[in-house]
Amino acid sequence: MAVSEEQDTNNNLGSMSGLSQLESAHSVDDIFKYVDRNSLEQLKCNLLNYQRKLNGLPEVFSISSSEQFQSAYDEIKNFIRGGLEINWEEYIRDAKENIDEYIWLFNNLLKDQKSKDVFFNLFYSRLTLSKEHLRAAFSNETQYFDEKNVSFLNGEILVDCGAFIGDSIIEYALKNPFYKRIYAYEAFPESFKKCNENLTPLYNDGRISV
Numbered sequence: 001m002a003v004s005e006e007q008d009t010n011n012n013l014g015s016m017s018g019l020s021q022l023e024s025a026h027s028v029d030d031i032f033k034y035v036d037r038n039s040l041e042q043l044k045c046n047l048l049n050y051q052r053k054l055n056g057l058p059e060v061f062s063i064s065s066s067e068q069f070q071s072a073y074d075e076i077k078n079f080i081r082g083g084l085e086i087n088w089e090e091y092i093r094d095a096k097e098n099i100d101e102y103i104w105l106f107n108n109l110l111k112d113q114k115s116k117d118v119f120f121n122l123f124y125s126r127l128t129l130s131k132e133h134l135r136a137a138f139s140n141e142t143q144y145f146d147e148k149n150v151s152f153l154n155g156e157i158l159v160d161c162g163a164f165i166g167d168s169i170i171e172y173a174l175k176n177p178f179y180k181r182i183y184a185y186e187a188f189p190e191s192f193k194k195c196n197e198n199l200t201p202l203y204n205d206g207r208i209s210v
Contacts, residue, residue, distance in 0.1 A: 018046040019059070022128065028106055028120050031127070035099050043092045043127065048072045050128045055079045080129050091126040152176035160184045163210070166195040173202055184210040 018038050025031045038046065048069070049059045060072045066089075073088065095102070102123070110116050121137035124130060156179045160169055163184035173179065184199070186192040195210055202208050 018042050019049045019053070022046050022050055025124070028116065028123070031120065031123060032099065032103055035095050035127070040093060040096045043096060044069055044089060047088060047092060047128055048076070050130075051076045051080060080131075088129060095123070095127060152178075154178040155180045158182045162186065163195050164191050166198040166210075169195075169199060169208070170202070179207065182208045184208065186210070 018034075021030075021034045021037070025034050035043065045060060052059060052072070052075070055076055057075060069089070106116070106119055110119055118137045121133040125133040125137065152175060156176060158169070158172055158179060158181070160182065163169060163186045166184065169182055169184055173182070184195060186195050192210070199208055199210060
């Protein structure tokens with residue numbers, strides 16, 4: 001693993017239980033070390049215990065099969081994101097198996113603090129299904145085209161793969177009206193229909209294709 005092996009100075013994650021490590025992780029470095037130090041099964045158990053504790057249920061200390069994991073999850077799933085089915089085991093497996101790639105991405109591609117904060121909150125929410133951290137990743141202010149981090153040029157071409165309902169395209173067009181073309185792609189029929197409706201006022205000059 002590519003995490004630095006320097007001694008912890010602000011916490012003592014190494015001597016804590018898995019759940020305590022998770023609850024005490026307040027930085028990306030903390031959360032990377034947490035994933036590295038715990039097995040896949042323990043990461044799953046910690047997620048369940050995080051949510052069970054949050055919702056007043058006793059902790060689960062030993063789970064030996066996927067059926068037991070699912071049973072423990074079923075007890076709390078109605079407390080999580082309105083009871084929606086969530087592929088939580090895949091979230092954990094992805095974090096564990098691809099931790100080096102996540103570390104590389106964080107260290108090499110994320111330069112501004114806002115992006116780093118969003119990464120931490122999204123990654124933490126995947127390990128815990130925390131609504132609080134998921135909400136923190138999406139503030140009410142515009143995030144797609146923060147002018148502190150993005151510069152606009154005349155004649156630009158924007159390709160939006162996963163345009164959803166067209167909200168980011170509208171924001172882009174308002175901030176850079178001198179674009180050359182916009183190509184939008186959306187796979188889900190309902191979102192595609194809504195995207196078309198929302199972008200109708202921008203279709204007149206023929207520069208947008210959905």
